[in-house]
Amino acid sequence: MFFNGVELSSVSWLLSLFCDEETFQETISRQDSMIKQRRDVSSAIQSSLVERSKSLVHGSMSFAQRACRVDDEAARTCCGGRVASCDGPHHMLIRKLQAVPEADFRRERLRRTSMADLVSSLGGSGRRASKRLPAWNAKNTGGRPNSNYYRFHQNARAAALYEPDDPAIDGLIRDMATKPFQTLEMMTRGTELKLLVKFDDRSQAVFKPMRWGRDHETLPNHYYFNDYERHNAEIAAFHLDRVLGFYRVPPVTGRIVNMTIGNMCFFGECTYYCDSRHSFCGEVDMLEGSLMAWLPEPPAGERDRWRSPYRRSYSKFRKADWEEDDGYCRQKLMQPDGTYLYPRFIPDLVDTHIFDFMTGNMDRHHVEVFQHLRNDSAPLLMDNGRGFGKSAVDEMSILAPLQQCCKIRLSTLHKLAKLYIGPERLSELLDKSLRSDPVYPVLATKYMPALDRRLLIILRAVATCVKEYSVNDVIVPDKF
Numbered sequence: 001m002f003f004n005g006v007e008l009s010s011v012s013w014l015l016s017l018f019c020d021e022e023t024f025q026e027t028i029s030r031q032d033s034m035i036k037q038r039r040d041v042s043s044a045i046q047s048s049l050v051e052r053s054k055s056l057v058h059g060s061m062s063f064a065q066r067a068c069r070v071d072d073e074a075a076r077t078c079c080g081g082r083v084a085s086c087d088g089p090h091h092m093l094i095r096k097l098q099a100v101p102e103a104d105f106r107r108e109r110l111r112r113t114s115m116a117d118l119v120s121s122l123g124g125s126g127r128r129a130s131k132r133l134p135a136w137n138a139k140n141t142g143g144r145p146n147s148n149y150y151r152f153h154q155n156a157r158a159a160a161l162y163e164p165d166d167p168a169i170d171g172l173i174r175d176m177a178t179k180p181f182q183t184l185e186m187m188t189r190g191t192e193l194k195l196l197v198k199f200d201d202r203s204q205a206v207f208k209p210m211r212w213g214r215d216h217e218t219l220p221n222h223y224y225f226n227d228y229e230r231h232n233a234e235i236a237a238f239h240l241d242r243v244l245g246f247y248r249v250p251p252v253t254g255r256i257v258n259m260t261i262g263n264m265c266f267f268g269e270c271t272y273y274c275d276s277r278h279s280f281c282g283e284v285d286m287l288e289g290s291l292m293a294w295l296p297e298p299p300a301g302e303r304d305r306w307r308s309p310y311r312r313s314y315s316k317f318r319k320a321d322w323e324e325d326d327g328y329c330r331q332k333l334m335q336p337d338g339t340y341l342y343p344r345f346i347p348d349l350v351d352t353h354i355f356d357f358m359t360g361n362m363d364r365h366h367v368e369v370f371q372h373l374r375n376d377s378a379p380l381l382m383d384n385g386r387g388f389g390k391s392a393v394d395e396m397s398i399l400a401p402l403q404q405c406c407k408i409r410l411s412t413l414h415k416l417a418k419l420y421i422g423p424e425r426l427s428e429l430l431d432k433s434l435r436s437d438p439v440y441p442v443l444a445t446k447y448m449p450a451l452d453r454r455l456l457i458i459l460r461a462v463a464t465c466v467k468e469y470s471v472n473d474v475i476v477p478d479k480f
């Protein structure tokens with residue numbers, strides 16, 4: 001076991017994470033100057049960037065201070081706010097133990113490796129060795145042979161929907177953003193209006209129209225199940241998933257569509273939000289929306305879809321089991337007779353909720369996987385439209401699987417640690433990725449500090465788990 005004998009170092013390492021203001025200050029000032037350099041983008045974006053740089057400087061310092069409130073002697077020693085005060089015995093011990101190679105959490109190594117290199121090296125061989133969808137459907141996975149869409153379907157694997165450096169993915173995104181639509185069909189499944197778009201190379205995508213501007217916030221007294229979907233959340237979720245190196249969200253692009261029918265409003269056919277009070281209106285013939293690549297069709301692409309054990313009650317009056325019982329995961333789900341006990345289920349659930357916590361999506365009601373890859377299949381993270389609705393609220397209940405199961409993949413923790421250590425922050429990496437989208441900036445700038453803040457909250461939750469259990473218990477070794 002690579003953690004053998006280094007438990008203490010890892011605990012201390014986690015705690016030491018929360019004490020390093022130097023890292024914060026350095027990253028903040030770098031980001032501050034980066035933001036200033038971008039001022040030529042446009043006058044509208046300019047002023048919001050200045051606002052953002054202010055809030056980052058202001059916000060992050062307080063995050064660092066807040067994050068330091070870990071109830072541990074080592075942490076308290078450091079939390080005077082000065083790194084100098086960390087030069088006590090604890091800190092020396094931490095430094096010494098960090099140098100133990102098996103821990104593989106060496107700060108300098110993580111700092112020097114770019115996030116892109118880290119995610120490709122962490123997952124690379126494991127992803128490429130994982131199973132593909134059954135070959136007996138090779139001819140009808142959809143799309144014209146050798147189109148980008150066809151290659152996306154052919155290359156999908158159990159551990160990841162795509163490889164980060166597969167040129168077919170960028171090609172597919174470009175195709176969806178530029179190719180003319182051949183037909184449009186209303187999708188009747190689900191609660192909100194969606195259109196199935198077909199292109200002339202037989203590829204397909206789901207179009208979700210814009211309902212709100214980027215700055216619109218979900219009302220505080222709005223129940224999560226009444227929330228509307230946001231097309232820009234679908235776009236941002238794809239990029240976030242790619243930055244985090246999960247590759248579980250099908251490719252998405254933004255697109256401004258010309259509604260040649262004139263400046264009309266329309267509404268759809270679906271369960272809830274489809275009537276004339278919930279119509280969509282283009283702004284002078286143009287309507288912005290998101291397009292998500294369609295997944296491989298059955299039979300090869302057949303999916304299993306079951307209720308998530310962490311589904312919400314979707315009622316004002318009822319609580320879900322996990323809301324009433326902190327032992328729900330360890331004492332129920334993780335029992336030997338549990339339905340969910342194939343090895344990757346719990347770590348996948350935790351990854352998914354870490355991802356949803358970052359976006360603020362409370363609507364992960366089902367788990368979908370490829371049926372033919374079942375116990376090896378990573379979850380397919382479609383339906384991210386209810387993220388990015390509240391920039392100031394960090395919805396802790398979304399993290400319940402991490403807090404209650406107290407399990408996390410080693411590779412996920414490595415990635416989160418890397419993002420914490422920097423030098424590039426999660427918000428910077430996401431912003432860089434979003435720049436390639438036709439409807440950039442995609443997200444309101446207020447979500448950028450929220451992402452960096454949520455990363456810290458996740459790491460604190462891991463630290464709490466490590467204190468309650470042990471490193472070997474909490475961290476799930478994965479083959480990456």
Ligand SMILES: Nc1ncnc2c1ncn2[C@@H]1O[C@H](COP(=O)(O)OP(=O)(O)OP(=O)(O)O)[C@@H](O)[C@H]1O
Nearest residue numbers: 189190191192193206250292293294295382383384
């Ligand atoms: N890209 C896709 N490829 C294949 N099937 C898809 C895709 N996107 C959505 N679907 C199918 O349509 C269903 C509904 O889509 P989605 O969850 O995005 O819509 P929704 O209106 O939010 O639905 P719900 O009310 O169930 O949350 C999905 O569960 C999935 O089965």
Ligand SMILES: [Mn+2]
Nearest residue numbers: 190363383385
């Ligand atoms: Mn939904």
